[in-house]
Amino acid sequence: MLLRHTTAKEYKREALTINPAKTCQPVGAMYAALGVHGCLPHSHGSQGCCSYHRTALTRHYKEPVMAATSSFTEGSSVFGGQANLLSGLDNIFTIYNPDIVAVHSTCLSETIGDDLPQIVDKAFKDGKVPEGKHVIYASTPSYVGSHVTGYANMVSGFVSQLAEVSVSKKDQLNIISGWVEPSDMRELKRISGLMGIDTVLLPDTSDVLDAPMTGKHEFYPEGGTTLEEIKSMGDSSHTIALGEFCARDAATKLEIKTKVKFSMREIPIGLSATDRYIKALRRYGKVSVPHQIDVERGRLVDVITDMHQYLYGKRVALFGDPDHLIPMVQFLADIGMKPVYTVSGTPGKIFGPSMELSLKGRVPEAKYMNGERADMFQLHQWIKEEPVDLLIGNTYGKYIARDENIPFVRYGFPIMDRIGHSYFPTVGYLGGIRLIEKILGALMDKIDATCPEPKFELVM
Numbered sequence: 001m002l003l004r005h006t007t008a009k010e011y012k013r014e015a016l017t018i019n020p021a022k023t024c025q026p027v028g029a030m031y032a033a034l035g036v037h038g039c040l041p042h043s044h045g046s047q048g049c050c051s052y053h054r055t056a057l058t059r060h061y062k063e064p065v066m067a068a069t070s071s072f073t074e075g076s077s078v079f080g081g082q083a084n085l086l087s088g089l090d091n092i093f094t095i096y097n098p099d100i101v102a103v104h105s106t107c108l109s110e111t112i113g114d115d116l117p118q119i120v121d122k123a124f125k126d127g128k129v130p131e132g133k134h135v136i137y138a139s140t141p142s143y144v145g146s147h148v149t150g151y152a153n154m155v156s157g158f159v160s161q162l163a164e165v166s167v168s169k170k171d172q173l174n175i176i177s178g179w180v181e182p183s184d185m186r187e188l189k190r191i192s193g194l195m196g197i198d199t200v201l202l203p204d205t206s207d208v209l210d211a212p213m214t215g216k217h218e219f220y221p222e223g224g225t226t227l228e229e230i231k232s233m234g235d236s237s238h239t240i241a242l243g244e245f246c247a248r249d250a251a252t253k254l255e256i257k258t259k260v261k262f263s264m265r266e267i268p269i270g271l272s273a274t275d276r277y278i279k280a281l282r283r284y285g286k287v288s289v290p291h292q293i294d295v296e297r298g299r300l301v302d303v304i305t306d307m308h309q310y311l312y313g314k315r316v317a318l319f320g321d322p323d324h325l326i327p328m329v330q331f332l333a334d335i336g337m338k339p340v341y342t343v344s345g346t347p348g349k350i351f352g353p354s355m356e357l358s359l360k361g362r363v364p365e366a367k368y369m370n371g372e373r374a375d376m377f378q379l380h381q382w383i384k385e386e387p388v389d390l391l392i393g394n395t396y397g398k399y400i401a402r403d404e405n406i407p408f409v410r411y412g413f414p415i416m417d418r419i420g421h422s423y424f425p426t427v428g429y430l431g432g433i434r435l436i437e438k439i440l441g442a443l444m445d446k447i448d449a450t451c452p453e454p455k456f457e458l459v460m
């Protein structure tokens, strides 16, 4: 009994979050910045914040995460961190020579009122930024939003501060990706490549946070969206933004700045969301869907059909990030499962209506919440009230899974006690097969471990 204080009876809570289903904004800002080639994330705050953000990412990706910090002392906490950031930028360009420094704020620098646009402007005027180099910024106070908001704010910072409009249009699509794994980003590129569409994917952490061991440390690995690609986003024919929470703001700002129109789609998790994504690629890329994509879709449908008896009617509890949960819940309902409980610590009014759309009335008993009080304590209480057959979420779910003896599929951020997420995609049709494989594996392991001997089957 690890979570022995969780009671089935719910008490009304006004101002208390217990075990939040989210982490802090700068973690997302740092992840987004790592998806840009030659970019060094910079945390404008105390060393402790920066260490925590780096650690959170390293624990999940099992890779070193490079980032700089303004290293606030007591003095900067009182008088402001301008001097620290200015000398920090000077040192960073002299010692580490990045193409771009992506500065994000923290609780402390926001609370004392540091004005990042003004400080960055001063850095340029004072000659702290060498010719041809860039410094962009995003406001990421962690007492509002979540790591998802931080990711969204940093991606917006890149497009609004770096995208340009030149004299000629390019025959390319922008894909602004929600927070997905490096493996998923690689899969998104593979799909658009199969369809014969030139794309700019922003951000792109493939070959950054899943870089191969070569025996040589690369401070700036070869992956990441290049500066030239980001600049060219203002010349693209259209933008497809994946995920309301992570990508809408960036797509909107890009449209305002460059007049490149955008369409919103969910992150292509599961059958229906991938169908919609492929349709959007076909429409805006002006191509037809190749046979290979049909084959991959057919395989996913085949797996769903073959294994339906193990999936049908199973009650599922989920927690994590809204851009993952919205298509995931639809996928679970599509394959006959019952996503009965869903919580996300990330606030945003669109969550409820999006969940309604995903469920389409197919699970009348479904409960879902997001924001401050949508924490893992709440989810655990719901599970205690009426149990579920499966739990899906990040590593923090293992306490509930162990206490309630529920099969557990690790999905989302952070996953600190397993690997695989960096290497095997869960987006697209192939990703859908991987999700089903993980779900079935968890359900069948429980059957094997607990069924009476006469029902113990070799063939399942």
Ligand code: SF4
Pocket: 024, 025, 026, 045, 048, 049, 052, 106, 107, 108, 142, 143
């Ligand atoms: S919540 Fe605020 S103070 Fe804590 S690590 Fe994040 S930015 Fe720093």
